[in-house]
Amino acid sequence: MKIINTKVKIGKLILKNPVMTASGTFGYGLEFEKFFNLNILGAIVVKGLSLTPVKGNPPQRIAETPAGMLNAIGLQNIGVKNFIEEKLPLLKKYKTPVIVNVYGREIKEYIEVADILNDTDVAGIELNISCPNVKKGGLQFASDKKAVEKMIKGIKKKFKKTVIVKLSPNTGNIQDMALHCERCGADAVSLINTIIGMAIDIKNRRPVLANTFGGLSGPAIKPIALAFVYKVSKKVKIPVIGIGGIMNYKDALEFLIAGATAVQIGTANFVDPLTCVKIVNGLNNYLKENKIKDINKIVGTLKE
């Protein structure tokens, strides 16, 4: 049998396989060096970066829930300039494309971060317009079409590489927003970001999280994510990146069948740091066993 093709195309980017890491669960990539060779990954999406460093929310920042977890980290990060100086050079030894998740309090901050990143080795950016855990920015843009248009168009003028927009299930109509992003020039959409949730300590009747609300992730949200990925991929022509509770290669396959061109692995990295490697291998074996020559032949093949 000929060599199996696992390459997928996301905007201007060719990924060697569809397995990406999800922002916020993979640090700046380097923390996973001791677990596996980062060249195995399709792409690395690093922790959300802003123009200047962000302290993040007070603890308690996470709460475990059945088959899931709530987080309210509050986008703690070292800022885009420190990332470029301290972290990016250390990722250079890997061939894997590095995608930076970008967050800003105002539209001009997103554009400025993208502008700064254009002259670096970063392969693309993912716009976080859907973080549920910060007061300014994030979620306020998730349902604001005018703001999203201004953001994407402003960024496309400055940033010449792949632009992905990460979408939220928390506000508005995610299909309409995905279509809107496509029309504004986004190269791809990734979904879903975490779902707003909360947990209560019954002893003192207080929220478990200092931020009261957090974003729910993990296996608990997989069916919801899958439905959104299916609906959105029917609506748009640009690639859809599926995110939400993917724990193994079978979960990843479900998302590909539903219409995702690639997937992001998030919470599973906490449970087992080798999850991404296991999914890459699992997908390869699946293709081999089923005599499928090209992984793209699976994408969007749901029978109805």
Added chain:
Amino acid sequence: MENKGVVYFNKKISDAIYHLRIKVQKSFFALPGQFINIRVSDDFIPLLRRPFSIFNYKKGFVDVVYKVIGDGTKKLSEKKKGDTLYFLGPAGNSYIDFLSETNISDKKIFLVAGGTGFVSIRFFAKWLFLKKINFKLFYGATNKNELLTSFFKNYNAKISTDDGSAGSKGLITDFLKKETDKDTIIFACGPQGMLKSIQNLNAFKKFASFEAYMGCAIGVCLSCVIKIKNNDDFNYVRVCKEGTVFDLDDVIF
């Protein structure tokens, strides 16, 4: 890398406290204050691993002593001899990182354990004992059932309980503060209230191992942070990476 081990024993040693010994590869090495992050379930409930202070290690065995509090520790308590356990670590820094930084020749070393904080303190006590470094041990718990004096028989420890059911009656810090002075170096592990009151004591140096809710324990999720001074400001710093042991003068409670 992820480590794999086999349960050698997992026995109940008091009301809700268990002593787990895992058979691991001979090369396993750990320092006092470090922890391992154990996968307690094969399925997704509970989803996350659970971090445990290391109690001891010896020629291919690592021990943790833990209190059953929630679903994760309950699952762990159900593990039987021969069961396979997967864990990450040892992770974090150690008390001894701070010991070597400090000139101890003319100083008194005090170890202070509160509640289950005794686990890493006992490991450190043993380490100091083997290095022939003198120290004094203080160990407090809420009541007799929470107190595991059998582990401290040879250490001539000052013992107290909040209700006086064993040892002296009162908080361990009440007894500690009578003995500290500018030449004392304190190493502590225990509840936040205890660490907070130690922070205010007159001593040469005060160090403490912190507990925190961890998501990944490998430094990426930024869940387990505590407030650390940064000139007139502060930063949230990871307990799993930069800790678990911090200089109490740097900590903001």
